Amino acid sequence: QEKVQQSPESLIVPEGAMVSLNCSFSDSASQSIWWYQQHPGKGPKALISIFSNGNKKEGRLTVYLNRASLHVSLHIKDSQPSDSAVYLCAVRGSALGRLHFGAGTQLIVIP
Amino acid sequence: AQTIHQWPVAEIKAVGSPLSLGCTIKGKSSPNLYWYWQATGGTLQQLFYSITVGQVESVVQLNLSASRPKDDQFILSTEKLLLSHSGFYLCAWSLRTGVYEQYFGPGTRLTVL
Numbered sequence: 001q002e003k004v005q006q007s008p009e010s011l012i013v014p015e016g017a018m019v020s021l022n023c024s025f026s027d028s029a030s031q032s033i034w035w036y037q038q039h040p041g042k043g044p045k046a047l048i049s050i051f052s053n054g055n056k057k058e059g060r061l062t063v064y065l066n067r068a069s070l071h072v073s074l075h076i077k078d079s080q081p082s083d084s085a086v087y088l089c090a091v092r093g094s095a096l097g098r099l100h101f102g103a104g105t106q107l108i109v110i111p
Numbered sequence: 112a113q114t115i116h117q118w119p120v121a122e123i124k125a126v127g128s129p130l131s132l133g134c135t136i137k138g139k140s141s142p143n144l145y146w147y148w149q150a151t152g153g154t155l156q157q158l159f160y161s162i163t164v165g166q167v168e169s170v171v172q173l174n175l176s177a178s179r180p181k182d183d184q185f186i187l188s189t190e191k192l193l194l195s196h197s198g199f200y201l202c203a204w205s206l207r208t209g210v211y212e213q214y215f216g217p218g219t220r221l222t223v224l
Binding site for chain 1: 145154157168199205211212213215217218
């Protein structure tokens, strides 16, 4: 069973700060890794994914994957109050349709 | 554009009573479908997935069952609710091949008393 651990549990930053979220996973055969954003009482929404070692940039988001250390991080540049949400790391397993979620990081951006 | 609808929005039920939650996806043919459960403050947990009508795979045993009676419909049910069934139930869909991004519905909040 894939284990997905996220840190920190929560983060409070001022508007404009760079935010860094971490995620470690246990299965080196994992396929892609996804970051989802979830607002209270809503379904998660996919933000960005990565499959290969290295980094990927989309707008204010950059994700880094290191398969050797089983670690992925998400960085949000110039954070905004609207970025306040729970960020979920999800690892796609090798079994069909399986997606394993971490417990999430609660981000609060103060105006 | 694809839309995903879940019903009901929220439900308050008694322990031991039956439950049926539904999900429909419009604008996408033959999607993969998924049910997830999230306890309050807990981790999102995959319960079931289906790749075609009439076929459902169970991922986690929580005394729940799922069915896919139509290509665009996914049903989650139980004959007897437990207190531990309380939480947030989410339906999701993905393409059969390619990127495998999962698109989530708005969810159903279930409270079992």
